[in-house]
Structures are given as C-alpha cells and as structure tokens.
Amino acid sequence: MGFLDDISRTITDASQGALQKGKDFADTAKYNSLIADEERQLANLYQQIGRMYFEENMDSATGNYVNLVEGVKAANGRIADYRQRIQVLKGNPRCTNCGSELPSGSAFCAVCGNRVMPMPMPMPMHMQPEPMAPMPISCPECGAMIPPGNRFCTSCGQSIDQPMGNGMMQF
Numbered sequence: 001m002g003f004l005d006d007i008s009r010t011i012t013d014a015s016q017g018a019l020q021k022g023k024d025f026a027d028t029a030k031y032n033s034l035i036a037d038e039e040r041q042l043a044n045l046y047q048q049i050g051r052m053y054f055e056e057n058m059d060s061a062t063g064n065y066v067n068l069v070e071g072v073k074a075a076n077g078r079i080a081d082y083r084q085r086i087q088v089l090k091g092n093p094r095c096t097n098c099g100s101e102l103p104s105g106s107a108f109c110a111v112c113g114n115r116v117m118p119m120p121m122p123m124p125m126h127m128q129p130e131p132m133a134p135m136p137i138s139c140p141e142c143g144a145m146i147p148p149g150n151r152f153c154t155s156c157g158q159s160i161d162q163p164m165g166n167g168m169m170q171f
Helices: 002-057 065-090
Strands: none
Touching: 002 065
16 A cells, blocks of 8 residues: 555645646736736836936936937927828828817817918819820921820931920930
C-alpha cells in the first residue's frame, strides 16, 4: 500500500502546485492591471502639468522648454490650418466672430447673431461645363491632320508651331 500512498501524495502535491501556480498567475495579472491603471493615471497627470505649464509660460518659456513650447504652437497652427481646409472642402464657412460653422447661404450666425456675408453656392461638379479639348491642326506643308501636342507632322516631318491653351504659339 505504500506505493499507492506515494502516488497519491505525488498527485496531491502536483495538484496543489498547479493550483498555486494558477493563483500566482491570476495575482500577477491583477497586479499588472493595477500597474497599467496607475501608469495611465500618471500619464494623465503629466499631461495636465504640461498643459498648465504651457498655458502659463507659452510666451516666457526658457531653457529646454523653448523648443517644446514652439513645437506646441506650431502643431496648434497646423491643426487650425487643417481644420480650415476641412471647412473649405465641406463648403460650410465659419463665423468670423465666434468660429461656429455656418449653414450654406446663412446671412447671420445662429450662435452669436453676427451678420455674415453669404457665400455663393458652388456649382456641382456634374453641372460644370467640360473644358474644351485642343483641336487638331492641319500641316502647313502637306495638309495632314496633326494631333494637339505634336511638334512635327508625322506625314512629311514638317516642324509645327502649335497654339497653346492661352492663344500663344508653342515652339
């Protein structure tokens, strides 16, 4: 019976070891999660400190902070430019007084009441006239039709002076 008792003890010890390893793994995951939460909170606090420093010292930064403050100002300028480009693409202007987006054709801002100059509605792309394609010309030497852009006649080799889109001659 001693043999079976040894096997039973070995299985029990292995089970308890596996349970302990599982508990240790769960505790490690819990502590890693708590560390990640604290690191996020710490990063948020650092961000708040940086924002406060920037707002209080943006015009008087010294030392290592000068380049960082200038970088923040430049990034804010680029963001404002990108937002303005988005507004141009959307076709909705902004109020010159408060910056609110104005519906097309508005004469007054709905937020601050500022009178705005209504912007003309752009013509939809499908309604815009097609640009005129350049016309072929005839060769002054042999009379063959020459496609726009060719500098020589393909029939006789004559050099061709073609008018450009602005009415000037291309040589």
